[in-house]
Amino acid sequence: VLVNDAGGFWVRRHVAADGLEHTFALNHLAPFLLTNLLLDRLTASAPARIVTVSSGAHAQGRLDFNDLQGERNYSGQQAYSQSKLANVLFTYQLTRRPEGTGVTATAARPGVVATSFGAEDMRRTWAS
């Protein structure tokens, strides 16, 4: 069972280790890469599950293929919604690929849960 839960929301644009925008790198590329790296083992372990924690925000998401990393225009909300839409689309595709293998793929929408999610940029933002 793989639960892709790690994710984040940043009000300001940050660049991650690979030179990629942080939201896109962490929320979409990381689960995409990890799932693909572990897919053979998951298939061998069937019945198995891949659960990716998305968000209701995916409904406002728009994949801007001309500016996937918000280089021209960054908005935390747009970047977050886009990454969560990518989670859902990735999951849709996953459900097609491992068909008949006993590996299910699910995107979850947890609703609003009181965690420290999105806190990293918050103190500065709300203080200013």
Added chain:
Amino acid sequence: VAEWSLLTNHARVLLCIAHDPGVRLRDIAARVGVTERTAYGIITDLTEAGYVVKQKDGRRNRYQIQAHLPLRRPLPMPDSRGLAAVGEVLALLTGVSVSVGAAGLSARDEGPVARWPTAASQEQAMTDAPSMADKYVLVTGGTGGIGKATAAALGARVGITGRDQGRAAAAAADIRAATANHAVDIFAAGMSAQAEVRRLAAQVLAPTRGWRC
């Protein structure tokens, strides 16, 4: 700039419903200052988006607001409280907290909704679900929030990842203490770096630890 308002008509309709769940369409239209047809369209939008559940009550409609749902455009809350829910905005405007549906939560009042599973609830989960005894569960971002609660609730051999080794170790200790599940592995990995994702996968796949078929 054209005439504008801080509250959309959708928000105003929702406020009418928050004040009076049995409010009539005619009264909503009058209070918001739109035609009944427009008010009906807005209610349809709100129902389709899940914010409002419509129930027949004799010849009238009763509306139930799903206060736990997030705003359509995510709005971060101050003080690390995540993203704002509709109920929190309504509470600000009405001065009362709006009752929520059975599945909902009042984020402000109740604190984290993900509680540690009790022995009884875990036992129940075990009897309801297929056996997890021989499964390995990897939860990324498992050092806090939803990930940590998920890792604790599953009762399987579990691995959690976190950016910070110390935080991951502390989370694993919490899970072991709270659930008596001692099979908790930690993987320190900053998932926004692809090299670390690859290193994590290699560790998980290594025959000496982690994933079992």
